[in-house]
Amino acid sequence: MISTSPSATRKRTLGIDLGTANTVVVAPGAGIVYDEPTVCCFQAYDAVPRFVTAGTEARNFVGRVAKPLKIVRPLRNGVLSDMVATRELFQFVRRSVGPLRRFGKIRPDIGIPADATQSERRALETAAMDAGFARPRLFSEPLLAAIGLDLDIAEPRGRMIVDCGAGTTEVAVISLGGVCLSKAARGGGEALDQALIDYFASHHRFKIGHSSAEALKIQLSNVLAGDGEKGWVEVRGLEMATGLPRTVQMPAAEVLPVWLKHVEQIVHIVRDALSETPPGLSEGILEDGITLTGGGALDRMIADSIEAETGVRAYAAEGALHSVARGLERLIEGSSVR
Numbered sequence: 487m488i489s490t491s492p493s494a495t496r497k498r499t500l501g502i503d504l505g506t507a508n509t510v511v512v513a514p515g516a517g518i519v520y521d522e523p524t525v526c527c528f529q530a531y532d533a534v535p536r537f538v539t540a541g542t543e544a545r546n547f548v549g550r551v552a553k554p555l556k557i558v559r560p561l562r563n564g565v566l567s568d569m570v571a572t573r574e575l576f577q578f579v580r581r582s583v584g585p586l587r588r589f590g591k592i593r594p595d596i597g598i599p600a601d602a603t604q605s606e607r608r609a610l611e612t613a614a615m616d617a618g619f620a621r622p623r624l625f626s627e628p629l630l631a632a633i634g635l636d637l638d639i640a641e642p643r644g645r646m647i648v649d650c651g652a653g654t655t656e657v658a659v660i661s662l663g664g665v666c667l668s669k670a671a672r673g674g675g676e677a678l679d680q681a682l683i684d685y686f687a688s689h690h691r692f693k694i695g696h697s698s699a700e701a702l703k704i705q706l707s708n709v710l711a712g713d714g715e716k717g718w719v720e721v722r723g724l725e726m727a728t729g730l731p732r733t734v735q736m737p738a739a740e741v742l743p744v745w746l747k748h749v750e751q752i753v754h755i756v757r758d759a760l761s762e763t764p765p766g767l768s769e770g771i772l773e774d775g776i777t778l779t780g781g782g783a784l785d786r787m788i789a790d791s792i793e794a795e796t797g798v799r800a801y802a803a804e805g806a807l808h809s810v811a812r813g814l815e816r817l818i819e820g821s822s823v824r
């Protein structure tokens with residue numbers, strides 16, 4: 487069961503949705519106070535790299551500064567992969583939401599994948615405490631998403647949440663205020679970006695960067711939802727043979743197999759979760775449908791594919807990108823969690 491923050495500690499609490507791609511922070515009474523990419527920038531020329539900045543500013547530095555700067559991603563596949571960068575990011579967040587510090591040590595509530603191991607949980611706690619926070623409370627992200635979507639999680643009724651993040655895809659069945667079953671694939675939207683990069687390199691000798699790959703993925707999802715396979719997509723990159731920048735256009739049908747392989751993995755874990763769900767909980771899922779959250783849920787075709795392959799209604803939640811943060815907000819506000 488989830489307990490909300492008592493009012494005395496509420497002022498000293500922050501909610502942190504530390505995602506592989508984006509970090510969203512909520513503060514009591516203020517809503518979202520920080521929403522930036524999960525990226526840190528260090529000076530690379532010192533023996534011990536020195537922290538420069540994080541978030542949007544760090545991302546904007548990528549490839550645009552002459553100084554030897556190193557860009558570090560604190561998380562990989564939904565969990566902490568660089569302790570120093572995570573600590574620096576937490577400190578950056580603390581400074582960014584500065585005024586809260588006058589209330590003393592902040593004890594954050596942080597979202598974590600439902601299948602995170604004990605050592606992954608401990609590493610996150612340590613990074614937060616090294617950054618000057620009090621020991622955080624950790625909550626499963628699908629449960630937070632369900633709270634953020636205002637689902638009645640306390641009911642003895644199965645709810646299925648599919649969180650399509652950048653680094654993880656998680657499927658969870660929730661009932662009686664807890665996660666009854668969860669399945670996760672460590673790999674989300676960023677794995678599709680990488681698959682597109684690999685496809686263009688091997689099939690077209692065309693080098694595309696991560697931001698072009700992400701833009702192509704979003705374009706592809708819009709084209710598939712609109713014109714379908716007949717539509718066209720445009721991608722910018724470097725022609726490997728000449729080393730010159732080019733913009734190429736191609737039919738969406740050509741890159742469709744790369745996209746389909748990614749979606750098949752999501753459908754596969756949803757099917758697995760459905761087949762392992764006890765019948766008593768399946769009833770609720772059949773009646774209410776499957777709720778998709780996370781940035782990947784904005785690709786309408788993912789919900790359509792799940793629905794077509796499972797026969798269960800699937801839909802993207804409204805405000806899919808912020809449902810975990812909204813769940814954290816409800817927890818720290820101490821509003822009753824149903």
Ligand SMILES: Nc1ncnc2c1ncn2[C@@H]1O[C@H](COP(=O)(O)OP(=O)(O)OP(=O)(O)O)[C@@H](O)[C@H]1O
Pocket residue numbers: 504505506507508509563564565650651652653654655674675676700703704707779780781782783784785807
């Ligand atoms: N319209 C869209 N179509 C497809 N994918 C999208 C769209 N908009 C955003 N995304 C993808 O959503 C992902 C970011 O989602 P989100 O912020 O939920 O992830 P995260 O919380 O950082 O990751 P994780 O929960 O896995 O650690 C990125 O991979 C981004 O490219």
